[in-house]
Amino acid sequence: MVGLMRLSPSFICFMCVHAVVMVDAHLQLSSGLMSRSDFPTGFVFGAGSSAYQIEGAAAEDGRKPSIWDTFTHAGKMIDMSTGDIASDQYHHYKEDVKLMHETGLEAYRFSISWNRLIPDGHGAVNPKGLNYYNNLINELVDYGIEPHVTLSHLDIPRSLQDEYDGYLSPKFIEDFTAYADTCFKEFGDRVKHWITFNEPNIQTITGNDLGNGPPNRCSYPFGVNCSTGNSTTEPYIGAHMILLSHASAVQLYRENYQEIQKGQIGITILALWFEPVCDSPDDIAAKQRMLDFHLGWFLDPLVYGDYPATMRNIVGSRLPFFTENDSKQLKSSYDFIGLNHYSSLPVEDQPITFNKYGSDYIRDISVKGLSSKSLHQMKSTMPVDSRSLQRLLEYVNLKYKNPAVVIHENGLRGHGDNCNAQALNDTERVEYLQSYIESLLLSIRNGSDVRGYFVWSFMDCFELIDGYRSHYGLYAVDFNDARRKRYPRMSAKWFSSFLAKEKNSAKISSH
Numbered sequence: 001m002v003g004l005m006r007l008s009p010s011f012i013c014f015m016c017v018h019a020v021v022m023v024d025a026h027l028q029l030s031s032g033l034m035s036r037s038d039f040p041t042g043f044v045f046g047a048g049s050s051a052y053q054i055e056g057a058a059a060e061d062g063r064k065p066s067i068w069d070t071f072t073h074a075g076k077m078i079d080m081s082t083g084d085i086a087s088d089q090y091h092h093y094k095e096d097v098k099l100m101h102e103t104g105l106e107a108y109r110f111s112i113s114w115n116r117l118i119p120d121g122h123g124a125v126n127p128k129g130l131n132y133y134n135n136l137i138n139e140l141v142d143y144g145i146e147p148h149v150t151l152s153h154l155d156i157p158r159s160l161q162d163e164y165d166g167y168l169s170p171k172f173i174e175d176f177t178a179y180a181d182t183c184f185k186e187f188g189d190r191v192k193h194w195i196t197f198n199e200p201n202i203q204t205i206t207g208n209d210l211g212n213g214p215p216n217r218c219s220y221p222f223g224v225n226c227s228t229g230n231s232t233t234e235p236y237i238g239a240h241m242i243l244l245s246h247a248s249a250v251q252l253y254r255e256n257y258q259e260i261q262k263g264q265i266g267i268t269i270l271a272l273w274f275e276p277v278c279d280s281p282d283d284i285a286a287k288q289r290m291l292d293f294h295l296g297w298f299l300d301p302l303v304y305g306d307y308p309a310t311m312r313n314i315v316g317s318r319l320p321f322f323t324e325n326d327s328k329q330l331k332s333s334y335d336f337i338g339l340n341h342y343s344s345l346p347v348e349d350q351p352i353t354f355n356k357y358g359s360d361y362i363r364d365i366s367v368k369g370l371s372s373k374s375l376h377q378m379k380s381t382m383p384v385d386s387r388s389l390q391r392l393l394e395y396v397n398l399k400y401k402n403p404a405v406v407i408h409e410n411g412l413r414g415h416g417d418n419c420n421a422q423a424l425n426d427t428e429r430v431e432y433l434q435s436y437i438e439s440l441l442l443s444i445r446n447g448s449d450v451r452g453y454f455v456w457s458f459m460d461c462f463e464l465i466d467g468y469r470s471h472y473g474l475y476a477v478d479f480n481d482a483r484r485k486r487y488p489r490m491s492a493k494w495f496s497s498f499l500a501k502e503k504n505s506a507k508i509s510s511h
């Protein structure tokens, strides 16, 4: 048995990956020598959240449901949880902004709940929603913390889903643009950093292919447990409409607001890195296919005005076309590209069709090592190797004309009880963050135009993959306490000392 195993191709391939990693070992910075002041002028450090995940107050002050409320209330989460109360930031925002100030955050990334601001998705603005976001923004600005605001963080008003299937319809473009217009008009005097969409490249896969996220659409055999949908076409149609909605909002911002408000606007995608299991031509081609479907799906239209040729060849007529006007509007419709990076995944060529619980998207890519499970749990703890970030940034630099980049999410998942002594003494998270921030510095020194870095997340919240079973926060939140008391983790103290701008401040570690 042992002999057979030693000769098995997968074992040999495992050695390949190891060898590939070793070659780059010299790129590592020796730990503990980095400080805040090593980063370029204007670089910003912050932490993030999103509306449904942190606000709570789901049925208060005129807020109507989003597709996430529908999903969680149908008992679709693995822990049957909802974001009804979540971290209750709606009622604790003053206390939270004070905590951000004490931590030394330079920026806070949060999202506006479209259905809190415009409860029906279009039409009347909810004055209490408007008031809440004005208060939050004012509080941040008073403390000198930059608000970086996402317009749609995977949550769209339920009414638009009911009315016309949300982002599957071209009507979505007009409604999103009108919503964005309201936000620019009401908040743009103080908000200088806008993100149109967060992770549309995974929203369409979970929502319209696997069906394991809202709006819970899929078709057999690619997804199960959906009452409606079409996994083979909808992810591509949805992504297309989201791209056009993004371009439309950016055009509006540039024409009517940017000159006066002097802000910046971009879009944020999930950007994992992929390593071929073997150094073979087939596996290297699989890696490129993966990168084209995962990043190129959005970055190619934004930079070059069309989808990658790989996607055109494989997806064929299921992939929508851009008109000449669409392409023109899309090209350069960003001042920065946001990247959410957590880890890298191994990929291996596989001439498969699909398996019973697989995804149509996975079939299109045909790489092994990527399962519906790994797609769904992309943010879970993978072997930590922060050089994945260096490779990602170098790839984006070379392939996409060195765009301005902001790392909008990076963080380490913790499991189980989130408030006990062990969960608060999160030394692994400290090591993870330090290592990724060091990698980031090396990439900047190597020519990548990175403008900011945000830890996911500022505090524990309702996690979209598994509710309250995992946590990423610099601060723990006691979800069993009616007041949702916050507790600083070791990582909050570490980040705070790093941000204190003293030379070698990052040396102060948990040990």
Ligand SMILES: *[C@@H]1O[C@H](CO)[C@@H](O)[C@H](O)[C@H]1NC(C)=O
Binding pocket: 224, 225, 357
């Ligand atoms: C489908 O739903 C049932 C009942 O909610 C659940 O037990 C099952 O695990 C689901 N199947 C998949 C593949 O998600």
Ligand SMILES: *[C@@H]1O[C@H](CO)[C@@H](O)[C@H](O)[C@H]1NC(C)=O
Binding pocket: 219, 220, 229, 230, 232, 233
């Ligand atoms: C999905 O759409 C395609 C193209 O319109 C069609 O051929 C296919 O039958 C549809 N599948 C389902 C499950 O409706």
Ligand SMILES: *[C@@H]1O[C@H](CO)[C@@H](O)[C@H](O)[C@H]1NC(C)=O
Binding pocket: 323, 325
């Ligand atoms: C393309 O854009 C131009 C200028 O914005 C506009 O006049 C024209 O009607 C558009 N064409 C189509 C087919 O949408």
Ligand SMILES: *[C@@H]1O[C@H](CO)[C@@H](O)[C@H](O)[C@H]1NC(C)=O
Binding pocket: 027, 390, 391, 394, 442, 443, 446
């Ligand atoms: C720096 O860029 C060069 C040239 O693109 C590349 O070979 C090298 O691997 C990069 N190093 C890092 C740390 O990204």
Ligand SMILES: *[C@@H]1O[C@H](CO)[C@@H](O)[C@H](O)[C@H]1NC(C)=O
Binding pocket: 425, 427, 510, 511
């Ligand atoms: C935190 O954990 C580390 C080991 O991971 C240990 O050395 C240290 O003493 C712990 N600190 C506290 C305050 O418990």
